[in-house]
Amino acid sequence: MGNRIIVIGANAAGAKAAAKARRIDPRAEITVVDRGEFISYGACGIPYYVSDTVADVKELMSTPVGVVRDAAFFRKVKGVEVVTGTEAVAIDRQAKTVTLYERSTGHTVVRHYDRLVLATGSSPSIPPLENMGCPNILTVKTLEDAQLIKEKASPDKSVCIVGGGLIGLETAEALRERGMAVTVVEMREQLLPGILDPEMARLVEKHLQEKGVTVLTGCTVAGFDGTTRVEKAITTKGEVPADLVILAPGVRPNVTLAREAGLTIGETGAIAVNERLQTSDPDIYACGDCCETTHLVTGRKIFVPLGSTANKQGRVAGINAAGGSSTFPGVLGTAIVKVFEMNAGKTGLTEAEARNLGYQVETVLAPAPDRAHFFPGAKPIALKLVADKATGRVLGLQAVGLGAVDKRIDAAVAAITFGATAEQLAQLDLAYAPPYAAAMDNLIVAADILRNKLSGHARGITPAAVKKKLTEEDDFILLDVRSPGEHEEVRIAGAKLIPLGALREKLETLPRDKEIVAFCKVSLRGYEAQKILEAAGYADVKFMDGGILTWPYELEKGARKAE
């Protein structure tokens, strides 16, 4: 086996592949080629560089112990040659050569490889609109982008961010914190599509609004208006002032080089690879944002570009390219984002995704403090679990709130990877002490409710279904079982108040022939009410998932005499 390895792309996946190949084969000749000038930087840190949370761009390019990862570092420490400012423009698979174009000189060289690793990354999927060439329309992908945004982001000016996904929301926070008037425009009916179900996304939207960000969902940008520079965006919901436009659309894999070389492109549009990350040419590997991977719940191919996956894949591609043996099984589509003080994330399938794939699902909405409620600093988070009704298998978790959502996501990642059922999730021996969790962790509580639902003991109804009943003036009783004090503070219009503690005594005030939907703050008392009423012979009783805390619609506020 030959020992010339060329890696195309020097960010997370490429840099990792090169470093790992070196460790496997100390004598290989390893070259990394990148068309940019910066290598191996933390691209996910760019919004934090924009907000000045990260002051020095060098921090994004250094290792945790402060060593800057530049070409000299790779040469001296890793024994890897890095060539920047150079684009790979063609692969000749028969001759096993790559044609490299050096930008500064215009020179072209042809280099031989024994194994090739493609780590060509992804690019924002820019819509074809007028005036796109204007200097105040920018994207958020490279350090060069970030520097431009910082130059153009003046306080008290307005910015229109097109796209309400991860990068769009991170950038909204960054620019709001620089004092700008921020509008986020999202084509779909909700923020974070593909990451959160609508009612969970609504919690994030509320938080953005509280922070002074204007959110327009179900809103398409038709074009931009201005002369030498854009002054406003024209949208289906009217004009949006825009001294600056940030495009934060989804990304698409950079596959031109691979496609032109005749490599198979998968149904997702990314480079097709097997578990060893081999492309359709056994001497060419692909890793990171340019290739597709497998969803561990569905077994289907998906395209989920992410720095964490890129690192794992780089390791596998590097080992295999150097003659070792390693595999990458796939991902769960895990994602997480900080939006001001709110944390939002998911792993596995959302309810919408699961239903689209044909699963019969059961779901739970469980809001609760993120640690012992009596411990200072406890903050609310809401979990949404999605399970397969037939098997009880957990398909996904979403988590949104001011508290520690990442911990619950990560525990669910491990559980879902191993095919955990709601039963198994509920039994996990999670770490407990008051500063970290309640005696029953949020995940355990959610899994217990899920078990109760799957076994038929708990009968839930979604906030959306309750809202529909209210709107359509269905003849049902919406029963608030909170305390009079809680009811006075905030309530759902039309709800009847009977505090849970008084319910057994006041049964005569509830008709037996009507549907009853009970709720409280988080709906644990709502579930208690269901059980009390059922025991008393009421036939059609449910509780509303999540209670007041995750009710995504209007609430009445302030003192009102309890009914």
Next chain:
Amino acid sequence: MGNRIIVIGANAAGAKAAAKARRIDPRAEITVVDRGEFISYGACGIPYYVSDTVADVKELMSTPVGVVRDAAFFRKVKGVEVVTGTEAVAIDRQAKTVTLYERSTGHTVVRHYDRLVLATGSSPSIPPLENMGCPNILTVKTLEDAQLIKEKASPDKSVCIVGGGLIGLETAEALRERGMAVTVVEMREQLLPGILDPEMARLVEKHLQEKGVTVLTGCTVAGFDGTTRVEKAITTKGEVPADLVILAPGVRPNVTLAREAGLTIGETGAIAVNERLQTSDPDIYACGDCCETTHLVTGRKIFVPLGSTANKQGRVAGINAAGGSSTFPGVLGTAIVKVFEMNAGKTGLTEAEARNLGYQVETVLAPAPDRAHFFPGAKPIALKLVADKATGRVLGLQAVGLGAVDKRIDAAVAAITFGATAEQLAQLDLAYAPPYAAAMDNLIVAADILRNKLSGHARGITPAAVKKKLTEEDDFILLDVRSPGEHEEVRIAGAKLIPLGALREKLETLPRDKEIVAFCKVSLRGYEAQKILEAAGYADVKFMDGGILTWPYELEKGARKAE
């Protein structure tokens, strides 16, 4: 099946069992008996009540939404009768009766049961020493204890805490924060025995010392000295001033009632139960601190009393006692504790536990920031993974540091529960964004090093083994591959400095016939150095696990000319 259920004990397990039994059988007659006056409180919150972190004792007794869980609550909401101040003194299994002794009146009543649930809890295992009756010797188990401690804890007075386990350290923090001079006396050679391996425990000990707590390990209390009240503790390491003595020993299960009723007591000393939490009498269940459970890694019976387990077991015992069907598979011995700003926890087996059980183990010590190193607020944590050499199966994780250790513990809990190997742990699709983790989470990095070790690529040596070599003046080279700046700041005496970036050029300064042990701050560069030296033909090269960050011994500090 009859419907009279008596639950003995009204804390976590008992209260949960009663509530769950009610949900399963709305018509059962359910009575909970407790010898104390407080019911269903968060006993784990007691140290935080002592420190005034939790101001009002009611907070410990209320639900997350602020409802106080007293007898009236249980009667009205749960439909469960609660009898406090009443001790169950005998069980007649033939007659199916319990004899109850009401303290205030001295009355005794005999009550019939169809199903009995024992949730009798545990008690501190107090050593038999002189003067134990003195009024200034207290334990930390009940709310009554906590109130006494608060009365007696004066600033500028001294307290001797006997026991360096979870409760001992939490109480040390609580009383230090009340301004007391605190000494912790621990019989074993390390703090948190059974929870952390010695080198991890040393990190906690250092932190306590930085906070002004005196720690005496390997130190036994021989007795207490004083007239009407203790004034000092007499220990094997001398006299310890003690205006107050807190006994924080391990706990033992309360099994007298069960034993006298002829129920089987397990080898752990706790009540033996099957997966349904049935005792040797099929009509009597046990849950919580009084019963033993199964370790999910070893399959052996263990006694690990914990509030989180008590809640899970209470649910299972309640369901089964009411005629339903549920099982409790076991635990991983997960534990976590906050000690001032430091967090320390474990799940599964420690290295010491695994070796005692006969496993051939491989271990990894991996310190790193708890999120992207460039993100403000990133704090260091050190992970120690323990794996079975033969199978690569992960046996346990310990985590210590100022950052988020609980998240890594919980992800490992789920992974270890399902028998994850190092390979599988390294591939988990954990949530990644800079505010939450590095692109390669601490757990992934640790698992990767473990994979490298298990495959023979990485050759580690423990800090303890290096210390032994230094002490015994072995002829080896301890090679510091950090930067000159890092070396000047802090270093291990006797180490030779060659920064990693210069290593390839300075090979001639290293003899080829000696053992070389490379290290850096966290030992990722140490591992790089091993690979570089091996590639250059050096035969006996290792790296030191964990690097400077987890070196548990003396360090030289301050400027010194680099060698």
